[in-house]
Amino acid sequence: MRSIISFLTMIMLSGCGDGVTLYPAKGTILLENGNPVTQGTIECESVDNPKKLNASASIQKDGSFELETMGNKGIVAGRHKVTLIGPAGNSDLPLNKQPKPQFNTKYRSYDTSDLTITISPNATNNLNLKVVPAK
Template sequence: MVRSLKSSSDSEPCRFPLAGIVLTAVLLASVGCNSNPPTYPVQGTVEFANGRPVVVGVVECFSEEYKLNARGDIGPDGSFSLTTFSPDDGAVAGEHRCVVVQMVIGENINGHRPSTIGVVAPKYADYSTSGLTMVVSPDSPNEVTLVVRGIEKQPAPGAPHKH
């Protein structure tokens, strides 16, 4: 249905065909599309210093230049693939600070000792302490290996602490 709109200064009705309205809406919606910076595929592995893979968690990388994060889930073999805007698209070019984050069930529960097997030290979950970095290149394959240390074993409840 086409509606007539009357302007207070006009005696003639103003007609806007529906196709014109739709075209205008599509053009306005497309403004800014594809304005994201280019990304480049990044695959890698996370492993402990002894060479064993980290088997669960998330790798997140931050580009200071673009103020963008890329992230990837760690697979059972320690592998990950980064995503910034769409699945497995990679990360923007340049230097990135990285973190490895794991959710450990049972932390901070009185009297409970969570397992320390396969658990990454908490310092790697914070950009200011992880020390992990990578450089993404637009010109070459981006294969990354992040090496982390495991959490120290927790003493048994009631066991003397060594200082």
């Protein structure tokens, strides 16, 4: 029993494993008019890391976010493509009352989004993104 607990503790403390180092990264997402994006999710896909590790975060009401990778705070260093996902639907509401994304649909896909970030191991990585509003 003691060895099982030791093993589980070791697994929990190992984080992402495989020698992956994560760096803190947080920021805000604003519309072009300066108002914050108040809901949704930001997702980042590593361009430089061959493992294509993704980081994500929920966007808070003030537009702020703090990125996590595999449940651990932080993101790998290097360049990342960024997508934004609108708010989740609510099955209790009719279609015309569903929450609508505040930002342009081009941000939904890595192929069409023009958002990128670069994470430095030697910086505070405060990210400020401006996006085009929904049409």
